Amino acid sequence: MRLRVEYRVGPELRFLANLDMIHAMERALRRARIPYALSEGFNPHIRLSLGTVLPVGLWGEREYFDIELATELAEEEFVKRLNTVCPQGLTATRAIAIKPTSPSIMGLVNAASYAFKAVKADAKTRERISTITEQPELVVASRGKKKNRPKDLKPGIFKIEIKSEAQFDIIEAWVSTGEPVNVRFDELADLLSQFGLAPQQLVDVWRSGNYCRVGNKFYTPMEQVKSP
Amino acid sequence: MQQKIIRDILPRVSKPARYSGDELNSIKKDWDFGGVKMLLAFPDVYEVGMSHLGSKILYGLVNEQTHHLLERCFAPWPDMEAIMREEGIPLYSLENFQPIENFNVIGFSLQYELSLTNVLNMLDLGRIPVLTEDREPQHPIVIGGGPVCANPEPFADFFDALVIGDGEEVILEILNLVEGYRGAPRQDILMQLARLEGVYVPSLYKVEYDSEGHYQSIKPLDKETPRRVRRRVVKSLDSAYFPEKPVVPYLSVVHDRAVLEVMRGCQRGCRFCHAGMVYRPVRERALQTLLEQAEAQIRNTGYDELSLVSLSTLDFSQVKPLVFELVQRYGAEGIGVALPSLRVDQFSVELANEVQKVRKTTLTLAPEAGTQRMRDVINKNVSEEQLLEAVSAAFSSGWNALKLYFMIGLPGERDEDLDGIIDLLIKVKQRGDELARRKVEIRASLACFVPKAHTPFQWRPQDSMAELKEKRHYLSRRRLKGIKLSFHDEATTYLEGAIARGDRRMAQVIHRAWQKGCRFDGWSEHFRFSAWMEAFEECGVDPDIYVTRRRSYDEALPWDIIDVGIDKEFLIQEDELADRGVSSGDCRMEGCNDCGVCPSLEVELQIGEGLDAIKG
Structure with missing residues (x-):
């Protein structure tokens, strides 16, 4: 059977690279004695696919993986067993059974949301964000493969929302992670800084979700599947 | 903070x-x-x-x-x-x-x-x-x-x-x-x-x-x-503490697996080997103890591999039953067993075959020297026949790559011993060409010998950098198809030798070298030999006094302050046997060699079968 699992990566694990996270998850699955399916061949490994790659330095509110099991296991039982052995900071929040033919998370996810928690320096955050959204182009130096090349983020930014707390603003941006442009969290931070939000004001950055965007709607990978 | x-x-x-x-x-x-x-x-x-x-x-x-x-x-x-x-x-x-x-x-x-x-x-x-x-x-x-x-x-x-x-x-x-x-x-x-x-x-x-x-x-x-x-020793390894819940790093580390220490000490008596002298005597754990520790390690870490470590794991008396039991218990979960050091014989290769969960990539063997004469000098009791048997077993059971460890700069080394390394590599390669299904790759790692304190070779001169360099050139002069040689750095070796047998005056040199910015000296990208040589110069310490000088048996040695339990007479006797090219046996098989460890540290050999019998 195949399970899709939503999990949280706490701030204490923000420095793990993707390979470290894969190892941590595999080890947790073994400690939990989950009846995982193994691949064939000389070097059998757990049929696990961490579909969302969390950038080093960020923690993640809702990340996802798929796993194949050799025998049936109730969804809640899976979550319970895994959580008893997970290291501090790693928590499975829910699991659902999915069809063997369902598309992979990797193929499904095309958008993500990043949250920036900033110290309130003045009352102008809202104004700054509207200025950003009104621009015809949003050019930053690329942080990705084509390093330092100018890159227009505009077509990849779908919406930006602000939640204000007493001392902090939380700016959450929904962006594209593939076509037409892959928007990175550090490029977003550069953009915010261009429009007057100083990097020193940022006290926390995390990924708040991963989505399959269809038109103007953002579905989570859990919603975008039909149960078998 | x-x-x-x-x-x-x-x-x-x-x-x-x-x-x-x-x-x-x-x-x-x-x-x-x-x-x-x-x-x-x-x-x-x-x-x-x-x-x-x-x-x-x-x-x-x-x-x-x-x-x-x-x-x-x-x-x-x-x-x-x-x-x-x-x-x-x-x-x-x-x-x-x-x-x-x-x-x-x-x-x-x-x-x-x-x-x-x-x-x-x-x-x-x-x-x-x-x-x-x-x-x-x-x-x-x-x-x-x-x-x-x-x-x-x-x-x-x-x-x-x-x-x-x-x-x-x-x-x-x-x-x-x-x-x-x-x-x-x-x-x-x-x-x-x-x-x-x-x-x-x-x-x-x-x-x-x-x-x-x-x-x-x-x-x-x-x-x-x-x-x-x-020196202090754990008298009963079997009842000694062993962690059941070791820390599991998130980062990939050098040895990223669960570990069982099957025994401590080794009595093969290789005359160059520091660990073989200073960790004596052999103390094993009982099979039952190890199986319990394995269960705890695997369940508490989630590792997919369990490594059986010691100075010479294939000499552990219960290695075969242990390996078979572990494979049977955990194999189905995709958890494998690793043998980090193989003995040079057929038994070892066959056992490695049993457990090799991972793809058969590289097998590592350590004949240490190229000729029988030299192996007798260093007391590495392996014959060419044993090596070739092991190699044949490996190639005919699917291995395609082999790594062999040798040392150069050994006491009394002659050109013929260096030629012997090459000849042996060629023979190994030939076996591979005959027996393996694919083209085989032979890699030889050639370390430079550093005489260490408390070993039979502690009085011997270490080869100078120039001598080691000449030997490297001598060995590299022939291009060998399908055989790759890699050498240790001579400067690193030289410094290691100076510290290994130095006296208290070395401390000011180390201090000065650090002041000059030396750190991570074991990492080639950070090693700055010229800064070290300046430090020696400025402190007025001649490293050759420690490294390349022949010491006499009656000379006082800085490390005499430490009693590791081995009699100096034993070390002298072994050093003299080396001069005559005579090997000596492993005391667990061929009787006591009077190295002095057991009586002086009030400890006994502990070998597994007896341990399990006592445990019932």
């Missing part, structure tokens, strides 16, 4: 998970509890230190079984060091993020001569004076342990005390003593430490040199301090 490090510092360094702690099974005790606070400092990067078994044992022992606290700290990589110095962040522990100067005791694990500049650098980053004589009452007591301490003199000036032998035997005695003498003058604590068996307090001894500047003697300054420090 923790928040600043996590928010402002770590995002700017490579591999930040080296410095963030909080791994599975790490133990963070309340900082304000009652016991002694000790820091276990490893003078190399996280990935190397977290692979070290001895540290795992001490960490679990102190934290699980006592009210004392033991936290970890590793050498920061140069990028992290630069930022720490720039931002004024002191070196800190990974559990409570406490500056290391807040600990009562700091224990360095000394596994390799070339990690010493890192010790100084870590102390300095922790705002602790690097020299013992400069430390004040409030500073931690700095101790060291590990195999390098078998000759502690070259770094005696940096350590308040050094532990000789198996650390788990002594560590609790030290912590309890420090607790009992809380508030006492530093000097009193050191004098008490010196009375513990297996603890050497260098500042309580006076070193004398003769008119030519050769080391003459080390004498205690007072009557209460022992004239020689006797």
Whole structure:
């Protein structure tokens, strides 16, 4: 059977690279004695696919993986067993059974949301964000493969929302992670800084979700599947 | 401080998970509890230190079984060091993020001569004076342990005390003593430490040199301090503590697997081998004990591989039943068994075949020398026939790549011995061409021999850099298809030799080299030999006195202060047998060779079948 699992990566694990996270998850699955399916061949490994790659330095509110099991296991039982052995900071929040033919998370996810928690320096955050959204182009130096090349983020930014707390603003941006442009969290931070939000004001950055965007709607990978 | 490090510092360094702690099974005790606070400092990067078994044992022992606290700290990589110095962040522990100067005791694990500049650098980053004589009452007591301490003199000036032998035997005695003498003058604590068996307090001894500047003697300054420090050994490994819940790093480390220590010690008696002498005698664990430890390790870590470690695991009496049982119990879960060191024979290769879960990539064997004559000199009791049998077994069962370990610069080495290495490699390659299904790849690693203290070759001259270079050129002059040779660096070898058999004057050289910016000397990208040579020059110390000089049997040796339990007569006898090209046997098979360890340390050989019989 195949399970899709939503999990949280706490701030204490923000420095793990993707390979470290894969190892941590595999080890947790073994400690939990989950009846995982193994691949064939000389070097059998757990049929696990961490579909969302969390950038080093960020923690993640809702990340996802798929796993194949050799025998049936109730969804809640899976979550319970895994959580008893997970290291501090790693928590499975829910699991659902999915069809063997369902598309992979990797193929499904095309958008993500990043949250920036900033110290309130003045009352102008809202104004700054509207200025950003009104621009015809949003050019930053690329942080990705084509390093330092100018890159227009505009077509990849779908919406930006602000939640204000007493001392902090939380700016959450929904962006594209593939076509037409892959928007990175550090490029977003550069953009915010261009429009007057100083990097020193940022006290926390995390990924708040991963989505399959269809038109103007953002579905989570859990919603975008039909149960078998 | 923790928040600043996590928010402002770590995002700017490579591999930040080296410095963030909080791994599975790490133990963070309340900082304000009652016991002694000790820091276990490893003078190399996280990935190397977290692979070290001895540290795992001490960490679990102190934290699980006592009210004392033991936290970890590793050498920061140069990028992290630069930022720490720039931002004024002191070196800190990974559990409570406490500056290391807040600990009562700091224990360095000394596994390799070339990690010493890192010790100084870590102390300095922790705002602790690097020299013992400069430390004040409030500073931690700095101790060291590990195999390098078998000759502690070259770094005696940096350590308040050094532990000789198996650390788990002594560590609790030290912590309890420090607790009992809380508030006492530093000097009193050191004098008490010196009375513990297996603890050497260098500042309580006076070193004398003769008119030519050769080391003459080390004498205690007072009557209460022992004239020689006797090595401590775990008498029953089977009942000794072994961690059931080791820390599981998030980062990929050098040895990223669960570990069983099947035995300690090795009595093959290879005359070049330091570990083979200073970890005597052989003490095994019972099969039943190991199976229980395996279950705990696997269930508490989640690793997919369990490694059976020791100096020579294939000599463990119960290796076959253990391997078969482990494969049967855990194979279906995708958990495999690893044998890190193979003996050069067919049995080993066949057993490796049984367990090799991973794709058959490379098999490693260590014949050490190219001719029978040379193997007899070093007492590596392996014949060419055995090697070729092992190789044939490997190739016909699917291995395509083979790695062979050799040494050059061995005592009395001749051109024919070097030719012998090449001839042997060609024979091995031929076997591969006959038996393997694909083209085989042979890789030979050629290390340069460094004579070590407390071995039969401790009096021998080490080859000079020029000699080693010439041998390297001699060996590389023929291009061999399908055979790759790789050599160790001659300069690194030379420095290792100077520290391995140096006396107390080496300490100022190490100090000076560190001041000149030397650190991570074991890492070729950071090793700066010219700075080291300047340090020797400026301190007026001629390294050749330690490295390339032949010593006589009656010369006083700086490491005579340490009694590892082996009689000097035995070492002399072995050295003389080497001259005559005569090998000697393994005492567990062929009777006692009178090395002296068992009677002098009041310990006995412990071999598995008997152990299990006792356990019933």
